[in-house]
Amino acid sequence: MSEPVPSITSAHVPLAVDQARRTRSYLIQMSIRVVCIIGAVLVDGWVRWALVAAAVVLPYSAVLIANSGRDQVTHDTSPVTPAAAPALTELPDVDASPDIPAARAPGAGRVIDHVDD
Numbered sequence: 001m002s003e004p005v006p007s008i009t010s011a012h013v014p015l016a017v018d019q020a021r022r023t024r025s026y027l028i029q030m031s032i033r034v035v036c037i038i039g040a041v042l043v044d045g046w047v048r049w050a051l052v053a054a055a056v057v058l059p060y061s062a063v064l065i066a067n068s069g070r071d072q073v074t075h076d077t078s079p080v081t082p083a084a085a086p087a088l089t090e091l092p093d094v095d096a097s098p099d100i101p102a103a104r105a106p107g108a109g110r111v112i113d114h115v116d117d
Contacts, residue, residue, distance in 0.1 A: 022066045029062035 012018070033055050040051040 022068075026062050026066040029058055029065070033058040033062075 036051040036055040036058065040048050040055065043051070
């Protein structure tokens with residue numbers, strides 16, 4: 001199997017896909033409720049009351065889960081932090097170095113080795 005593709009956007013799941021998921025979840029829970037109601041009619045004893053309790057609670061939970069909506073999935077959309085720029089170096093002090101003539105460069109003592117991106 002291939003690995004999942006990472007998301008590069010903060011876009012939500014399409015509305016049609018979200019509605020299909022919510023509808024499917026609601027229909028599954030309501031189908032379980034119908035089975036509980038039919039089972040409560042057919043059986044007797046404590047099982048009947050457990051099925052009745054489930055049939056009463058399922059609509060509430062089904063609506064809560066189906067209405068949970070589009071805010072369930074989050075993706076990391078933090079910006080990429082660029083690497084730090086290299087440190088700038090300075091020319092050696094002309095007065096301290098006797099082998100370098102002072103009039104050699106018009107920008108003596110300025111910062112060099114700077115690279116613009």
